[in-house]
Amino acid sequence: MQVPLLDLKAQYAALRDEIRPAIDEVCDAQYFILGPKVTAFEAETAAYCGSKAAVGVSSGSDALIISLMALDIGPGDAVITSPYTFFATVGAISRVGATPVFVDIDPVTYNMDPAALEALLANWPGRFAGLTPRAVMPVHLYGQCADMDPIMAVAKQHELAVIEDGAQAIGSEYPSADGTRRAGSIGTTGCFSFFPSKNLGGFGDGGLVTTQDEELAEKLSQLRNHGMNPRYYHKMVGGNFRLDAIQAAVLSVKLRYLDEWHAGRRKNAAHYTAAFEGSEVQTPTMAYADSGVEQPHIFNQFIIRVPNRDAVKAHITEKEIGNDIYYPLCLHMQECFAGLGYEEGDFPHAEQAAREVLALPVYPELTEEMQNYVVKSVLEAI
Ligand SMILES: Cc1ncc(COP(=O)(O)O)c(C=O)c1O
Incomplete structure (x- = not known):
């Protein structure tokens, strides 16, 4: 018997009749980048994740990069994360010129060990002299949230931003002391990937940043489009981190399931x-x-x-x-x-x-x- 690791054809067969018309709508409108399909999908995912705002971007990797950019994190800054994750988590930190600093995982959940984070910061700088800790990037690995309450408490104590890498965990719930919270709704930003093998997978690359901070959401949406506001006027240097309308159309259908x-x-x-x-x-x-x-x-x-x-x-x-x-x-x-x-x-x-x-x-x-x-x-x- 053959058993594939993932069978996306089976999923598509069940949804074909809903997905094809959604794609056709985009083709008929010929509106391919950002636009109403992306705006609608952003509102749906913000609600799904329990966040005030969501900004559709080009991939999960770019969601991490743009979060760091929006928080002005760069050379001389340290971002603390897990050494046991997909490369993109750590690659994003390096890409903005900041320095990744690791703490070990909890061997039971595979997620960042909050006690290790606390110990690192209590003894800062140790061998990291010259670096300023600016953010923590916990990863909700395999689909289960990191232990966010103690991570948030340590981050607050040391005035650090928290960028949740929720690429593998959209919809995963965490029993916070202040109620049930979904991945991406707890930290400063939450980052998601719609790589086809994710539970919510697109028909190509795609990603999303969630946040409870509407001002930050505005900055993120400008940064994803070369920092442009208004058209052809640039107060910041951003990039092309835009989400395609076809991806948003497909993902809106899939989100319902x-x-x-x-x-x-x-x-x-x-x-x-x-x-x-x-x-x-x-x-x-x-x-x-x-x-x-x-x-x-x-x-x-x-x-x-x-x-x-x-x-x-x-x-x-x-x-x-x-x-x-x-x-x-x-x-x-x-x-x-x-x-x-x-x-x-x-x-x-x-x-x-x-x-x-x-x-x-x-x-x-x-x-x-x-x-x-x-x-x-x-x-x-x-
Ligand atoms: C934990 C983690 N972070 C980041 C990413 C990057 O997402 P993407 O492949 O959409 O760039 C992924 C997925 O591949 C991931 O699993």
């Missing part, structure tokens, strides 16, 4: 978790499951941990089961960041995760038969 898809993924995750119980396979922990929030995890990825990961990967690949390693090499160990001066052993939890994690198919259209085949094949390898 998003919570249903999240629920399907959670159901599949629960099935795996039950099936692997008692084995050596470590399944994901839903840190907020008992808090009463409805969407404690959106399972953009279902990640298992196994000590003989490479052997398990080889075996299930042979069995034609899609799988992947997110991520095999931590960011502090990447060649392009050698100049930051980190060494192997600096972030043991992140490094151990990189050796042990394996993503299994969890998309909502997966059948029980397919899941049982995945479980059987993983267990065979163990």
